[in-house]
Structures are given as structure tokens and as C-alpha cells.
Amino acid sequence: MKNFSYTIKDExxxxxxxxxxxxxKAKEFQSVVTLEKGGKTAAATKLxxxxxxxxxxxxTVNVTVEGADEETAAAAMEEFFKANL
Numbered sequence: 254m255k256n257f258s259y260t261i262k263d264e265x266x267x268x269x270x271x272x273x274x275x276x277x278k279a280k281e282f283q284s285v286v287t288l289e290k291g292g293k294t295a296a297a298t299k300l301x302x303x304x305x306x307x308x309x310x311x312x313t314v315n316v317t318v319e320g321a322d323e324e325t326a327a328a329a330m331e332e333f334f335k336a337n338l
Contacts, residue, residue, distance in 0.1 A: 254319040255327035259334040266309040271337050276300045278333050284320025286330055297330070 263271060279286040279297035286297035290312055295302035297316070308314055316334070318327040 254317060255323045256315065256317050257327065257331050258313055258315050259331070259338065260313045261308055261310055261338050263338050264310050266312065267303060267306070267314075267338060269304065272300050272303040274337060275303060275333065278330065282318075282320070282322050282326035282329070284318050284323045284326040286326065287317045287319075289315040289317065 261267065267275070276298050288295050288297055288303060288306065288308075290306055290308055293306050295306050297303065314334075316327075316330060318330060320326070
């Protein structure tokens with residue numbers, strides 16, 4: 254299992270467009286990608302679950318990646334967060 258934390262820099266937080274891109278990116282891997290913020294968790298492949306977390310600018314999200322390709326998936330997800338959020 255791989256973990257990393259990321260503080261959201263997007264002014265609007267995780268809204269529809271980046272949430273959709275995030276879900277699409279997470280589906281590229283065999284590993285299960287989970288987001289956690291303030292006690293709420295969501296599978297990164299579930300668009301509505303991500304948006305339901307209400308992640309705003311300045312919030313820190315903990316990302317957990319677990320599975321067969323977790324090394325590759327964690328690195329790719331971290332790059333995604335840096336580039337898009």
C-alpha cells in the first residue's frame with residue numbers, strides 16, 4: 254500500500270471537471286485508489302463520490318493506492334494531482 258497527501262491548490266477545489274479527469278485516471282490502474290478527507294472516504298473511480306466529499310481549495314486529501322500496480326499508480330496519481338489540482 255502506498256500513501257501520499259496533497260493540499261488542493263485549484264481555486265474551486267475538486268469540482269466536476271477535475272473530478273471527472275481524476276476518476277478517468279484512476280480507472281487506468283488495477284490498484285484501488287481511495288481519497289480521504291476529514292473522515293470521509295471515496296473511491297477515486299466514482300465521480301459522484303469524489304464530488305460529494307466537498308474538497309475545497311486549501312484542503313488536504315490523503316490518497317491511498319493498493320494493488321498489483323500500486324507503485325506505478327501512486328506515482329501517476331501524485332503527478333495528476335500536481336498537474337491538475
